Amino acid sequence: MLSEQNLKGIYVPVVTPFQTNHTLDLASFESYLKHLLVHDIDGLVINGTTGECPTTNWEEVTSQVEIAKIVMKQLNKRVPIVIGTGTNDTLSSVKRTERAGELGADAVLVVTPYYNKPTDKGVVEHFRKISEAGVPVIAYEIPGRTGIRLSVDAIREILELPQVIGLKDSSGGVELVSELSRHGSKPVLCGEDLLFHASLSQGASGGMLASANLNTSKFIDVYNRYISGEVSESKKQFDELVPLIRLLFQEEPNPAPLKWILSELGWIESDSVRLPLLPISDPLKEEIRKHI
Numbered sequence: 001m002l003s004e005q006n007l008k009g010i011y012v013p014v015v016t017p018f019q020t021n022h023t024l025d026l027a028s029f030e031s032y033l034k035h036l037l038v039h040d041i042d043g044l045v046i047n048g049t050t051g052e053c054p055t056t057n058w059e060e061v062t063s064q065v066e067i068a069k070i071v072m073k074q075l076n077k078r079v080p081i082v083i084g085t086g087t088n089d090t091l092s093s094v095k096r097t098e099r100a101g102e103l104g105a106d107a108v109l110v111v112t113p114y115y116n117k118p119t120d121k122g123v124v125e126h127f128r129k130i131s132e133a134g135v136p137v138i139a140y141e142i143p144g145r146t147g148i149r150l151s152v153d154a155i156r157e158i159l160e161l162p163q164v165i166g167l168k169d170s171s172g173g174v175e176l177v178s179e180l181s182r183h184g185s186k187p188v189l190c191g192e193d194l195l196f197h198a199s200l201s202q203g204a205s206g207g208m209l210a211s212a213n214l215n216t217s218k219f220i221d222v223y224n225r226y227i228s229g230e231v232s233e234s235k236k237q238f239d240e241l242v243p244l245i246r247l248l249f250q251e252e253p254n255p256a257p258l259k260w261i262l263s264e265l266g267w268i269e270s271d272s273v274r275l276p277l278l279p280i281s282d283p284l285k286e287e288i289r290k291h292i
């Protein structure tokens, strides 16, 4: 199980590969994981935004977790598994969290409830109920996707819940991580890929980064160099990653660009995404080709 003591380093949110008819492609998932798990990453995230959680069902999540366990066994490697279980319905999130626990999740990733615009107090209660399911919780603040921005006080209250082990911060800046770490906080993982290095310098303990599916060893190097005090070399390495990170997020929505690259690399069979997402445009493909 993950805990606040070991929530650090590079966590990679994985894509959910689909066949061209949009059904789950478990063969691709298996071969993709075999490529990814060559690297010494600190955790895998299944059913995050990158895993297209708005359009997957629980059966599909279960199959992916089972495949991940099989691949890890084959590779004789145990990497913590984080499962995305957060929805905007507290009861459903609790049930998913309990099921994730039964599947052997090391932690769950729970996004701030989106769309129904609860108050800070309601969101704290949402996390309290989910945390009572007995599985370590990583709270996930991403106002750009959820439509609400929590106050720092509400985030502190959530982080004080005993089963909440840390925060994934995609708040859009480094003010939050800076404010939390200034007063001593449970670990904060950066979830805003372009801000990874800046977040480390403000006290983040690592990153949960879709872009780390590519150039994985370089992301690990950025992190390792940073924590061993080689700050400027770490920044230099990170700067080299920036152009591709921009292309993964700024033109068309994650994970469509990433899936296209993974399919070009032959790691997954198809770049298929489920509606309302669409495969990326030809101009973006041309642009990305210059960087891979």
Ligand SMILES: O=C(O)C1=N[C@H](C(=O)O)C[C@H](O)C1
Residues within 6 Å of the ligand: 013, 045, 048, 049, 050, 051, 170, 191, 192, 193, 208, 209, 210, 211, 254, 255
């Ligand atoms: O799947 C995730 O978890 C992530 N999602 C973010 C997003 O798509 O907004 C990006 C981050 O790299 C990880």
